[in-house]
Amino acid sequence: MESLRSDVAACAGSARTGRPRATSRAVLERLGFELFAEQGFDGTTVDDIADVAGIGRRTFFRYFASKNDLVWGDFEAQLARLDALLAAAAPDTPMMDALREAVVEFNRFDPAVVPWHRQRMALILRVPTLQADSAVRYASWRALVTDFAARRLGRPASDMLPRLIGSTVLAACVAAYEQWLTDEDADLSALLDLAIRQLATGYGDLGLRA
Structure with a gap:
């Protein structure tokens, strides 16, 4: 998981220098799955996934309607x-x-x-x-x-x-x-x-x- 989180962190770093954060359904899906493995599905929130991805809740909901929706891809x-x-x-x-x-x-x-x-x-x-x-x-x-x-x-x-x-x-x-x-x-x-x-x-x- 660390390599994927590092990639996301690099994207977040780019955002701070003036370029938009880069994410995708696939990246959010993988991050979500890894958090589910660590914390359990019920113990993981949309905010947790958004925080790890370096995005806001509103951006998350542009990709998925809910945490359940992320599981189904x-x-x-x-x-x-x-x-x-x-x-x-x-x-x-x-x-x-x-x-x-x-x-x-x-x-x-x-x-x-x-x-x-x-x-x-x-x-x-x-x-x-x-x-x-x-x-x-x-x-x-x-x-x-x-x-x-x-x-x-x-x-x-x-x-x-x-x-x-x-x-x-x-x-x-x-x-x-x-x-x-x-x-x-x-x-x-x-x-x-x-x-x-x-x-x-x-x-x-x-x-x-x-």
Whole structure:
């Protein structure tokens, strides 16, 4: 964390010499995560993050609507990416295969990003004060899968079957992430692939292994 804080301090020093402070969503995100690791999510305030970044509260809120929003990062952009992956699925690919391939690709990260993503998901899945916010975000994610299933099935998204597919695929992904967080050697892509394959079989083949 010291190297990142030093970089931010250098930017703050530049501001004092007449140049504007340089920051970004990514810098604030990393600083926030590191403070959460040191002080806990509930023990860290927006003011704490702003102080370390050398900015004011008002500037922080230009990047993120809240501390919770910082944890999720650019969620709207990520939703758009998942939507694009689903839209790009070949029409002749079976629905559950298309969903599995899109979800696995959506959750593929550069190795350098994985430690940060692991911390992000640990916060999202384990911090009680984030759960209400998480439910709203999950609903948006689930709606994309539900709509995709509805299109493939030729049914309204309000029908039970597309809703069931959206909800169970989300549950499978959450289960895969929970397993990943308990095992640092686990491969996230393999766990997600396995979870959705198992779901697609209706648990008829319990011999599947990661």
